[in-house]
Amino acid sequence: MTEFFQTSRSLTHAGVMTMLQTAVVKAEEIGQPQCIVIVDASGELLGELRMTGAKYLARKSAFAKAQTSASIRAPSQNVPEAVRVHVAAATQNAITSLPGGLPIIIDGETVGAIGVGSGTGDQDIECGMAALEAVGADRI
Amino acid sequence: MTEFFQTSRSLTHAGVMTMLQTAVVKAEEIGQPQCIVIVDASGELLGELRMTGAKYLARKSAFAKAQTSASIRAPSQNVPEAVRVHVAAATQNAITSLPGGLPIIIDGETVGAIGVGSGTGDQDIECGMAALEAVGADRI
Amino acid sequence: MTEFFQTSRSLTHAGVMTMLQTAVVKAEEIGQPQCIVIVDASGELLGELRMTGAKYLARKSAFAKAQTSASIRAPSQNVPEAVRVHVAAATQNAITSLPGGLPIIIDGETVGAIGVGSGTGDQDIECGMAALEAVGADRI
Amino acid sequence: MTEFFQTSRSLTHAGVMTMLQTAVVKAEEIGQPQCIVIVDASGELLGELRMTGAKYLARKSAFAKAQTSASIRAPSQNVPEAVRVHVAAATQNAITSLPGGLPIIIDGETVGAIGVGSGTGDQDIECGMAALEAVGADRI
Numbered sequence: 001m002t003e004f005f006q007t008s009r010s011l012t013h014a015g016v017m018t019m020l021q022t023a024v025v026k027a028e029e030i031g032q033p034q035c036i037v038i039v040d041a042s043g044e045l046l047g048e049l050r051m052t053g054a055k056y057l058a059r060k061s062a063f064a065k066a067q068t069s070a071s072i073r074a075p076s077q078n079v080p081e082a083v084r085v086h087v088a089a090a091t092q093n094a095i096t097s098l099p100g101g102l103p104i105i106i107d108g109e110t111v112g113a114i115g116v117g118s119g120t121g122d123q124d125i126e127c128g129m130a131a132l133e134a135v136g137a138d139r140i
Numbered sequence: 141m142t143e144f145f146q147t148s149r150s151l152t153h154a155g156v157m158t159m160l161q162t163a164v165v166k167a168e169e170i171g172q173p174q175c176i177v178i179v180d181a182s183g184e185l186l187g188e189l190r191m192t193g194a195k196y197l198a199r200k201s202a203f204a205k206a207q208t209s210a211s212i213r214a215p216s217q218n219v220p221e222a223v224r225v226h227v228a229a230a231t232q233n234a235i236t237s238l239p240g241g242l243p244i245i246i247d248g249e250t251v252g253a254i255g256v257g258s259g260t261g262d263q264d265i266e267c268g269m270a271a272l273e274a275v276g277a278d279r280i
Numbered sequence: 281m282t283e284f285f286q287t288s289r290s291l292t293h294a295g296v297m298t299m300l301q302t303a304v305v306k307a308e309e310i311g312q313p314q315c316i317v318i319v320d321a322s323g324e325l326l327g328e329l330r331m332t333g334a335k336y337l338a339r340k341s342a343f344a345k346a347q348t349s350a351s352i353r354a355p356s357q358n359v360p361e362a363v364r365v366h367v368a369a370a371t372q373n374a375i376t377s378l379p380g381g382l383p384i385i386i387d388g389e390t391v392g393a394i395g396v397g398s399g400t401g402d403q404d405i406e407c408g409m410a411a412l413e414a415v416g417a418d419r420i
Numbered sequence: 421m422t423e424f425f426q427t428s429r430s431l432t433h434a435g436v437m438t439m440l441q442t443a444v445v446k447a448e449e450i451g452q453p454q455c456i457v458i459v460d461a462s463g464e465l466l467g468e469l470r471m472t473g474a475k476y477l478a479r480k481s482a483f484a485k486a487q488t489s490a491s492i493r494a495p496s497q498n499v500p501e502a503v504r505v506h507v508a509a510a511t512q513n514a515i516t517s518l519p520g521g522l523p524i525i526i527d528g529e530t531v532g533a534i535g536v537g538s539g540t541g542d543q544d545i546e547c548g549m550a551a552l553e554a555v556g557a558d559r560i
Contacts, residue, residue: 002154002158003152003154003155004151004152004154004155004158004275004276005149005150005151005152005155005246005251005275006149006150006152006472007147007148007149007150008147008148008149008150009145009146009147009148010145010146010147010148010332011144011145012143012144012145012146012332013304013313013329013330013331013332014142014143014144015143015144015145016329016330017300017301017304017329018142018144020297021297024293024297033293040182041182042180042181042182042183042184042476043182043184043476043477044182044183044184044330044336045328045330045339046329046330047328047329047330048325048327048328048329049293049296049297049326049327049328050293050324050325050326050327051293052290052292052293056324059325067477068477070476071475071476071477071478072475072477073475083518085505086504086508086516086517086518087481087518089505089508089509089513089516090480090481090484090485090508090513090516090518091477091480091481091484092480092513094477094480095477106145111145135144135145136144146332150472152472153444153453153469153470153471153472156469156470157440157441157444157469160437161437164433164437173433182336183336183337184470184476185468185470185479186469186470187468187469187470188465188467188468188469189433189436189437189466189467189468190433190464190465190466190467191433192430192432192433196464199465207337208337210336211335211336211337211338212335212337213335223378225365226364226368226376226377226378227341227378229365229368229369229373229376230340230341230344230345230368230373230376230378231337231340231341231344232340232373234337234340235337
């Protein structure tokens with residue numbers, strides 16, 4: 001029998017706030033203020049924070065990183081090298097290959113993504129990883 | 141204990157195709173070609189059809205109707221009379237009070253919405269209602 | 281002597297997080313999930329949260345409310361009745377008169393604004409007021 | 421005698437629905453959920469489906485692929501290598517060279533195009549080809 005509906009998981013605002021807080025703590029620890037964006041599995045925004053001293057335009061790239069990771073269900077830098085420019089163009093720059101986007105995966109199911117921007121790629125990923133760990137998301 | 145995740149339902153593409161097909165059958169029956177748009181609970185598009193003879197710009201209003209119903213979890217014309225103009229403006233016209241948007245509700249949970257446009261308000265609602273019934277959605 | 285520069289105050293991310301958290305607590309208390317948006321004195325986003333169950337399009341109106349209050353340094357509904365439609369149009373709908381936008385004022389200086397949306401006007405204002413109080417902002 | 425008008429063929433919504441359904445069957449068969457977009461000869465949307473599990477941003481690239489193929493009346497990857505980046509830029513990224521866009525040609529006349537995205541280029545083309553065959557379109 002064909003099923004019209006299926007069950008899926010989603011992030012609560014308690015989860016979103018915990019992720020934001022944890023990313024902030026990590027960003028303060030490494031001394032790099034960040035823009036942090038969290039989206040749901042359809043790319044709609046759930047939460048966002050621009051830390052004091054972060055680059056304000058990094059909000060835009062952090063959003064693109066989050067959107068990309070929610071869509072491809074993988075870190076944003078996993079967009080294949082060969083198609084990066086073309087895929088970015090064909091999606092009106094919704095897709096980015098910049099590092100700092102990470103999917104939020106629970107027991108194999110992608111429930112959204114976090115995008116971090118303002119630091120180096122490694123710093124962005126470190127803050128995102130800390131946020132994922134705080135809510136018990138799968139290791140990426 | 142605070143919960144970081146929750147369980148929710150969503151529409152499969154089998155459900156989306158059944159809704160589109162049923163809306164088409166109803167539209168043919170009443171002799172009014174329609175634009176039909178189905179979105180998920182975050183307003184992201186799941187399926188769309190522009191019938192032969194439908195007004196092509198009705199795609200835009202059908203999308204706004206679907207978006208509105210998914211957000212307010214009620215028929216689009218339920219936007220209160222007193223705030224219609226202001227709410228439309230404040231959301232860059234994402235919210236419309238035009239009739240023809242209906243939430244897709246399963247056991248009380250909104251999983252998305254359908255928006256229909258090209259006919260009269262009553263015709264649009266009739267096609268949307270037929271589509272809801274076809275997948276066993278709650279009566280509105 | 282003419283001064284080319286002046287000192288002003290601004291909200292830290294600690295202030296933003298405290299405002300978001302307090303608005304959430306109030307929203308849970310009154311049983312109305314909300315979209316909460318906080319902007320700086322230039323209208324640039326500082327923080328945002330979409331609570332579980334809030335209307336996702338209320339993000340847009342909450343942003344317009346916050347932007348309006350930061351600009352006019354007063355509650356959003358203070359936009360004079362006579363010019364509401366015209367001012368909205370002339371600012372590409374950046375200005376809204378919907379209730380739920382409140383300026384964040386410290387010792388008479390506006391450092392930003394909070395916009396809340398998803399509930400009734402009174403509920404939106406109540407959550408915003410709680411957030412202002414939590415950071416010791418001037419009473420409005 | 422100069423003719424001011426001419427006769428042309430176009431795709432009916434029965435054709436559009438058959439193409440969507442066939443693409444879905446093929447996508448399920450190869451185990452790769454897809455975003456499928458069908459446009460008319462003017463690039464205006466006729467039908468669209470985002471399958472369960474497809475990348476939601478692939479909607480955008482599938483649309484660009486369909487638009488491109490309807491315009492150049494050839495597979496999207498036929499955009500010449502040497503001009504790809506420049507043509508994309510000059511058309512505000514309406515034109516893409518990503519594989520997965522195919523023109524719908526009937527007796528030599530292009531009546532629209534289908535764009536498929538979410539899988540590999542080969543998977544996208546395979547689903548599009550199946551849809552073309554289902555409505556008796558010319559082999560490309």
